[in-house]
Amino acid sequence: MDPTSAVTTALRERAPLVQCLTNFVSMDLTANVLSAVGASPAMVHDPQESAELAALADAVYVNIGTPSPRWADGMRLAAAQARADGTPWVLDPVAVGATRYRRELVDDLLRLRPTVVRANAGEVLALAGTVGASRGVDSLADAQDAHVAARTVAREHGCVVVVSGPVDLVTDGDRALHVHGGHRWMPMITALGCSSSALVAAACAVVDDPVAAAAGAMGLLASAGTSAAEVAEGPASLRVSIVDRLAEPGRLELGSHVRPGA
Amino acid sequence: MDPTSAVTTALRERAPLVQCLTNFVSMDLTANVLSAVGASPAMVHDPQESAELAALADAVYVNIGTPSPRWADGMRLAAAQARADGTPWVLDPVAVGATRYRRELVDDLLRLRPTVVRANAGEVLALAGTVGASRGVDSLADAQDAHVAARTVAREHGCVVVVSGPVDLVTDGDRALHVHGGHRWMPMITALGCSSSALVAAACAVVDDPVAAAAGAMGLLASAGTSAAEVAEGPASLRVSIVDRLAEPGRLELGSHVRPGA
Amino acid sequence: MDPTSAVTTALRERAPLVQCLTNFVSMDLTANVLSAVGASPAMVHDPQESAELAALADAVYVNIGTPSPRWADGMRLAAAQARADGTPWVLDPVAVGATRYRRELVDDLLRLRPTVVRANAGEVLALAGTVGASRGVDSLADAQDAHVAARTVAREHGCVVVVSGPVDLVTDGDRALHVHGGHRWMPMITALGCSSSALVAAACAVVDDPVAAAAGAMGLLASAGTSAAEVAEGPASLRVSIVDRLAEPGRLELGSHVRPGA
Numbered sequence: 070m071d072p073t074s075a076v077t078t079a080l081r082e083r084a085p086l087v088q089c090l091t092n093f094v095s096m097d098l099t100a101n102v103l104s105a106v107g108a109s110p111a112m113v114h115d116p117q118e119s120a121e122l123a124a125l126a127d128a129v130y131v132n133i134g135t136p137s138p139r140w141a142d143g144m145r146l147a148a149a150q151a152r153a154d155g156t157p158w159v160l161d162p163v164a165v166g167a168t169r170y171r172r173e174l175v176d177d178l179l180r181l182r183p184t185v186v187r188a189n190a191g192e193v194l195a196l197a198g199t200v201g202a203s204r205g206v207d208s209l210a211d212a213q214d215a216h217v218a219a220r221t222v223a224r225e226h227g228c229v230v231v232v233s234g235p236v237d238l239v240t241d242g243d244r245a246l247h248v249h250g251g252h253r254w255m256p257m258i259t260a261l262g263c264s265s266s267a268l269v270a271a272a273c274a275v276v277d278d279p280v281a282a283a284a285g286a287m288g289l290l291a292s293a294g295t296s297a298a299e300v301a302e303g304p305a306s307l308r309v310s311i312v313d314r315l316a317e318p319g320r321l322e323l324g325s326h327v328r329p330g331a
Numbered sequence: 332m333d334p335t336s337a338v339t340t341a342l343r344e345r346a347p348l349v350q351c352l353t354n355f356v357s358m359d360l361t362a363n364v365l366s367a368v369g370a371s372p373a374m375v376h377d378p379q380e381s382a383e384l385a386a387l388a389d390a391v392y393v394n395i396g397t398p399s400p401r402w403a404d405g406m407r408l409a410a411a412q413a414r415a416d417g418t419p420w421v422l423d424p425v426a427v428g429a430t431r432y433r434r435e436l437v438d439d440l441l442r443l444r445p446t447v448v449r450a451n452a453g454e455v456l457a458l459a460g461t462v463g464a465s466r467g468v469d470s471l472a473d474a475q476d477a478h479v480a481a482r483t484v485a486r487e488h489g490c491v492v493v494v495s496g497p498v499d500l501v502t503d504g505d506r507a508l509h510v511h512g513g514h515r516w517m518p519m520i521t522a523l524g525c526s527s528s529a530l531v532a533a534a535c536a537v538v539d540d541p542v543a544a545a546a547g548a549m550g551l552l553a554s555a556g557t558s559a560a561e562v563a564e565g566p567a568s569l570r571v572s573i574v575d576r577l578a579e580p581g582r583l584e585l586g587s588h589v590r591p592g593a
Numbered sequence: 594m595d596p597t598s599a600v601t602t603a604l605r606e607r608a609p610l611v612q613c614l615t616n617f618v619s620m621d622l623t624a625n626v627l628s629a630v631g632a633s634p635a636m637v638h639d640p641q642e643s644a645e646l647a648a649l650a651d652a653v654y655v656n657i658g659t660p661s662p663r664w665a666d667g668m669r670l671a672a673a674q675a676r677a678d679g680t681p682w683v684l685d686p687v688a689v690g691a692t693r694y695r696r697e698l699v700d701d702l703l704r705l706r707p708t709v710v711r712a713n714a715g716e717v718l719a720l721a722g723t724v725g726a727s728r729g730v731d732s733l734a735d736a737q738d739a740h741v742a743a744r745t746v747a748r749e750h751g752c753v754v755v756v757s758g759p760v761d762l763v764t765d766g767d768r769a770l771h772v773h774g775g776h777r778w779m780p781m782i783t784a785l786g787c788s789s790s791a792l793v794a795a796a797c798a799v800v801d802d803p804v805a806a807a808a809g810a811m812g813l814l815a816s817a818g819t820s821a822a823e824v825a826e827g828p829a830s831l832r833v834s835i836v837d838r839l840a841e842p843g844r845l846e847l848g849s850h851v852r853p854g855a
Contacts, residue, residue: 094620094636096356100521105566110521111426112356115399118430125429137639137663139399164635167649168642257840259624259634303837304629313565316519358618362783367828372783373688374618377661380692387691401661575827578781 072246073292073323076272076285081107081318085127085274089267090114090144092134092163095260098308099130102264105315106289108271119143123150127274130267131183133174134163141174148181157184157273157282161266166195179226184279186222187231187266190215196222212236220245229279231269231287233262238330239284245330246284250291252298258308265290288326289315296321334508335554335585338534338547343369343580347389347536351529352376352406354396354425357522360570361392364526367577368551370533381405385412389536392529393445395436396425403436410443419446419535419544423528428457441488446541448484449493449528452477458484474498482507491541493531493549495524500592501546507592508546512553514560520570527552550588551577558583596770597816597847600796600809605631605842609651609798613791614638614668616658616687619784622832623654626788629839630813632795643667647674651798654791655707657698658687665698672705681708681797681806685790690719703750708803710746711755711790714739720746736760744769753803755793755811757786762854763808769854770808774815776822782832789814812850813839820845 070078086109091099096112103110113122116139123129129151131144151158160183162175175196179186188196190212197218212234219230223242232238237248255261265287272286273279290311297310314321332340348371353361358374365372375384378401385391391413393406413420422445424437437458441448450458452474459480474496481492485504494500499510517523527549534548535541552573559572576583594602610633615623620636627634637646640663647653653675655668675682684707686699699720703710712720714736721742736758743754747766756762761772779785789811796810797803814835821834838845 092636093355093617094624097359097521097621100356101519101567104519104521111429112354112397113426113430114397115432117398117400118432121430121432135636135638136641138641164637167635168637168645170639170642170645254840257625257628259621259628301837302834303840305625305833305836305840309567309571309833310564312567313563316516316565316567355617359621359783362618363781363829366781366783373691374616374659375688375692376659377694379660379662380694383692383694571829571833572826574829575825578778578827578829 071324072281072285072327073288076276076282077289077318077323079275080271083275084109085271086111086125087267087271087274088113088122088126088129088147090119090140090147091130091132091263091267094134095132095263098260099264099267101312102315103267103271105312106268106271114140114143116142116146119147120150123147123156124154126156128270129156129158130270131158131178132161132163132263132266133171134263136171136174145177145181148178152181157270157279159183159185159187159266159270159273161187161263162192162196165192182226183228184273185229185231185269185283187233187269189233189262193218193222193230193232229283231283233265233287237287239280239287240330241280244280246280247328247330248284248287248291248326249328250326251294252307254301254304254307255294257304261308284327288323291326292321292323333586334543334547334589335550338538338544339551339580339585341537342533345537346371347533348373348387349529349533349536350375350384350388350391350409352381352402352409353392353394353525353529356396357394357525360522361526361529363574364577365529365533367574368530368533376402376405378404378408381409382412385409385418386416388418390532391418391420392532393420393440394423394425394525394528395433396525398433398436407439407443410440414443419532419541421445421447421449421528421532421535423449423525424454424458427454444488445490446535447491447493447531447545449495449531451495451524455480455484455492455494491545493545495527495549499549501542501549502592503542506542508542509590509592510546510549510553510588511590512588513556514569516563516566516569517556519566523570546589550585553588554583554585595848596805596809596851597812600800600806601813601842601847603799604795607799608633609795610635610649611791611795611798612637612646612650612653612671614643614664614671615654615656615787615791618658619656619787622784623788623791625836626839627791627795629836630792630795638664638667640666640670643671644674647671647680648678650680652794653680653682654794655682655702656685656687656787656790657695658787660695660698669701669705672702676705681794681803683707683709683711683790683794683797685711685787686716686720689716706750707752708797709753709755709793709807711757711793713757713786717742717746717754717756753807755807757789757811761811763804763811764854765804768804770804771852771854772808772811772815772850773852774850775818776831778825778828778831779818781828785832808851812847815850816845816847
């Protein structure tokens with residue numbers, strides 16, 4: 070079975086509990102995306118309970134989009150628990166190049182060995198030290214350079230890296246898969262990238278190979294985006310239709326989005 | 332007049348100010364649901380101002396979905412002010428069984444005597460001590476057991492308990508009402524349960540009997556869900572249509588949702 | 594060119610980076626509105642990084658809707674940095690009359706000289722000291738009184754004041770512009786006012802005259818609302834269509850919304 074179909078089916082069969090420590094902007098869409106695909110989201114962030122919940126979770130998702138010291142503590146505790154338990158965890162290093170505080174937090178978190186890092190081109194370049202600063206969350210960086218940087222980051226940190234863009238790349242530094250599909254309005258939907266990271270975490274809970282899991286998760290979202298674009302009139306109605314489509318995957322063409330990478 | 336119609340009409344006539352101390356995931360939908368029915372939402376949580384606002388509010392709504400110590404302080408202060416003033420207040424004990432921190436916070440809040448507790452089946456079982464832990468916010472627990480537990484919780488804490496599910500139960504431990512309606516996609520809409528708790532709080536501000544208020548609030552949401560399902564294509568478009576319908580209640584069939592319970 | 598067209602075009606050409614320190618309820622819609630018009634939103638609030646990001650931003654937007662001491666520190670630092678750099682910054686004093694904490698925070702922020710203050714009628718009256726308290730975020734105050742108060746506030750603090758309502762007023766205490774358009778469901782969309790403040794900040798980054806910038810931003814939103822109302826069935830579908838329309842401004846009638854004020 071292709072990775073997209075495998076992820077889609079396994080999410081509905083196993084309904085993984087996905088702990089999310091994510092930014093304030095993305096909570097709504099992220100939780101709705103996870104619920105739509107059959108996963109069970111749990112937004113639990115505070116140090117008082119983040120490790121305790123991580124011990125119960127099937128996957129942990131950490132996103133630094135709106136960081137503060139107390140949330141950072143909660144993230145470190147949850148990620149450390151996940152690592153200790155062998156639970157997959159995913160890092161989304163939002164705008165890592167923008168401030169010193171984000172760079173230091175991401176350095177901390179990378180030492181806890183995420184299973185997957187999902188980022189845009191500018192963020193991957195910042196992680197690789199190729200550029201000093203990305204400009205907010207939007208990246209103008211060259212996708213090709215980012216793909217080279219992604220392999221470097223994957224090897225250095227022993228993780229899978231997903232670079233989202235017009236064509237997504239998934240690599241462990243050795244193998245590479247490309248994910249095609251989606252629509253030009255998708256980058257205008259705030260937190261859709263964050264939601265894709267959460268979907269990657271959910272997929273890692275139900276598919277053993279994180280390269281296949283990540284590619285399948287991105288393929289599922291690309292498939293929903295392609296289908297939703299048929300009825301949407303702009304980014305906001307596209308967002309609504311994407312969640313609708315994720316909840317009814319029988320209508321989606323899942324098979325053609327993931328292809329071998331260069 | 333049936334409770335649903337009574338609540339719907341009274342909300343528009345009196346436009347109650349409803350203070351919400353709720354989780355990050357649910358703020359957007361909760362505020363929009365309250366505005367749609369004619370209430371005035373005020374998201375005020377910090378200890379610096381939560382009691383001061385509670386003294387002005389017509390109802391207070393406390394939801395522990397994303398708890399932290401400072402927010403917990405704000406919740407205690409607002410609930411205590413509401414209790415001192417005789418202002419109705421509603422507790423939503425999200426995922427209370429999941430962590431020690433949530434159980435302790437809910438124990439604290441129950442001592443401040445909420446007017447209504449609104450929860451899903453797993454959370455009510457956790458409150459009654461029937462089960463050790465619910466799995467995140469989704470409950471697989473048996474509805475029948477939860478209805479028995481709800482009466483126990485209502486008697487023990489002197490409050491009304493609402494258990495949401497395919498058929499909602501509203502009970503004060505003695506009387507019981509059932510609320511029918513809605514759609515299978517509604518549990519997939521993140522924070523719709525939280526929003527129903529806020530709606531119960533708003534209803535308690537305008538209808539004196541909290542059993543009738545809670546049943547009417549749940550009936551209004553069920554009615555909007557049933558109607559919205561006629562045009563929705565999945566959970567996200569259902570969410571949009573539910574809020575649209577709540578804002579134009581003249582189009583709804585309000586009368587048939589609340590029925591005597593067993 | 595009229596202000597609405599000038600703002601709309603300049604936002605797409607220059608894609609300003611807009612830092613937002615805004616309330617939890619409004620983050621989702623605010624970010625999506627900014628992305629739709631071509632701006633780049635950056636939700637960065639913590640004192641650890643708020644000034645550093647403000648130094649990079651093209652505009653800073655501060656909204657006190659869900660205030661707490663740490664966020665207030667982040668706001669003061671970002672606003673001070675903006676002021677030091679000559680970067681435009683916009684203040685939205687949500688429910689300023691409701692609590693002592695909000696009044697003191699707004700007093701602090703006004704000393705940092707915002708470029709524009711955007712508020713509803715009740716909030717402007719509270720700023721002018723005309724009334725003691727507004728009731729939550731909804732204002733029942735008389736629009737005419739608010740327009741007089743807006744001129745007073747603008748002169749006293751050396752800023753532009755935008756009062757939103759059925760007809761918006763933009764004034765620097767001397768000049769005045771009115772903005773027409775929109776729809777009766779728009780006040781029912783939570784955080785649409787907050788989003789308009791963010792849009793004003795974005796406009797100030799690309800149009801030098803803050804009166805024209807603010808009027809153009811409000812005109813763009815009014816135009817999207819007027820157009821979106823043709824297909825909406827209530828406030829939630831109106832919200833979706835407004836963001837859709839903002840992303841495709843070629844379909845909008847931009848020219849007729851801003852007119853000379855009395």
